Amino acid sequence: MVSSATILSAVASPRRQEILRLVWRQELTAGAIHRSMPDVTFGAVSLQLRSLLDAGLLEARSEKRNRLYRARPQALGALAGMLERMWDDKLWRLKLEAELEETRRGPRPNRRRRKNRKG
Amino acid sequence: MVSSATILSAVASPRRQEILRLVWRQELTAGAIHRSMPDVTFGAVSLQLRSLLDAGLLEARSEKRNRLYRARPQALGALAGMLERMWDDKLWRLKLEAELEETRRGPRPNRRRRKNRKG
DNA sequence: ATGTCATTTTAGTTTAATCTAAACTATCCA
């Protein structure tokens, strides 16, 4: 399970929002996404795709030689829920303290997971 | 009027979330807030308070020698709305394109406003 | 196996956010 804080910072980046918009209703390859933002390298796009995947905001599947990305709007549900809890002041202190603690100033847990990439 | 993107990045910072939680239901002075997070300097706290003010997430009033901060939960309304629009896929491409463009890679507009501080 | 295409990962750089220390401003009170 991925924390609201993770989702939040993933969504907060303009570049990642740009990507999210592109794959919001259509599946796209990393290449196609890159073609829409020629001001950065392919590698940079790939890295952002990775963070979005890690945050659960995207899903991907492999098709022949390509890898197709698409948004997972459901992932915003957790975030919307968090905001709603904040909004009406219920719980959010208690509810979120633990999960925020978990992500605070932890020296990025050296992610080297993802053994089975094949979607 | 402050953009959703601004609010989003303000809320995305763990340090600012920490502050937000502290002043969520009670008014606190910058000093009191600082006492709750002794791992940073007073100045750092003050700067974060500033960004939260700029994003409209806090309000402040002066009382005697002190300045009292408190959260403005309403400010999350815009954000919740944005997420909701994303969620059900209506408009968010069109609706948000302009406002994101506006905040993207703009070299931070040299804020030097705020003449009348007295709350 | 070799080659090619699509993508990912790494190592190192650039850019932006956050922090510190110290100077500064403001308010109150003697």
Place this chain on the structure above:
DNA sequence: TGGATAGTTTAGATTAAACTAAAATGACAT
């Protein structure tokens, strides 16, 4: 006025995020 308290702002340092270029990987075709 001067001193104490509370907070802000600045310049420069540190840390973290985003990027680039190049090497590495994976899947497919020959």
